[in-house]
Amino acid sequence: MSVSVGILYSSQRLIKLICDNLMTTNEILEQFTKIYVARTPYVLDLCRTCRWVEISPTGFLQVTNRGLEILEAQSITEKLRIQIKHYIYTLKPTWSKVLHYGRKEALHHFPQEIIQCFKEAELLGDYSLDNSIILWWDIVGAFSRSGVEEKKNSVGRRGELLSLQYEEKRLGVPPTWKSFESNFVGFDILSKVSKDDDSNLSIEVKATVSTTDNISFFITNNEWNTASLTKNYLFHIWSLAASSVLYILTPEIIELSIPSNKGNGKWESVKIEYKKNELESYKAKEGI
Template structure:
């Protein structure tokens, strides 16, 4: 029988079978895994209600050196490790609150959360810390997705510039500068023609899933330091459509410092004129 995938091993029956198996193996370290599995099935009272099929998968996927036991703490560890490895769709609901997560869980998943005390009306400090760790997972996933979109946009700009340079008859290759040095203040070094001469073209690349981008003070300062040579490439994803905005056009969206207030980041919503 083919072992189930890890995403089908999230249940109390799987967790308890896994703990029984791990504890038996810790007491009999020289026993082959298959023999240990058969022994636990034979000796454990109530074994028929446990999911040892899923426990085999958990044994191959979970870190065996962690302190596995059937306590509430052990169950919280199991839920966390499963979520960390599987990254279920409902993980994105965590920043919105526990109730948003609760409504997205399956019956088996919800039982694990309840038994672990993670939905208690007045959670203990350990449960609160657990939720904070889970929230950190989604922040990491979101950051990874943002970086993936940013790199896609930069690749699209690089390809766009290769085609543009070829159409202009410029025998130069654009360079993916942010890949080599992310402190330069621009992402792509390309070229243009001005008064018959080939000049550099500095491109700051942005991606958006809507019509809004975030521009930092540092990015803007770099752009205005070379306003005639800098351009913003804004890629709408996933359709991969490009909006090219010169510094002069972007300037109308930039706030001014006032009194003791200094702007650091600005959300720029692109208008039809920008497009």
């Protein structure tokens, strides 16, 4: 079942109509050829498939909790975002399986009508001006991954946002958040070496909320290959337990814990663990 901007708006009208009037399916089909811009049978089918409306035991159509969530949204943009999320959760369209690739990467796999839906819902806008865009992409991205915990993903995002703030404060200009747009570049943030050196600096961000004396994180083979081949590359390791503490490590330090490929074996990811006191000398200076 395909969807378009017009059909989403038409669905909003139908949900409101059913909320305000006691009507059966046949009554709606007989009285309305179209709901707003879309044919009534299709709009009704979408609303029932996405479980925005249902038939009550008495035979009348009624709005579900999902439908009420749309009606109670404070803006048109929010309504559309909720609808798109419900559509993804319910129908699991093929294009939704790439949502966790990152925004820019995912768009390459979207049909044109879906891109238009995302544009209308302002999900392709400037995330620095609207944090809700980040939250929406993270929620549906976690769902499309099917197995990656949303909590784990949100901890990682917290670390990335803190690194973005840290770099902007250090340089006076905002860095580029690469991992929000693509998960295939091998690092999270593209910054600059210093205010006096305009050379690119690639930053991979790791974060943990562990309250133990150990800090652990995973590094993938792709991340390490990028780190080992990139001229200016750093690891930002955030401890977010009681307060936010940043440790900055170079690839040379990380390399001591990287395994080797032997025989027919090839490592895909490695867990690295340090005692906090081991990292004390790598703690970022406060006030930068």
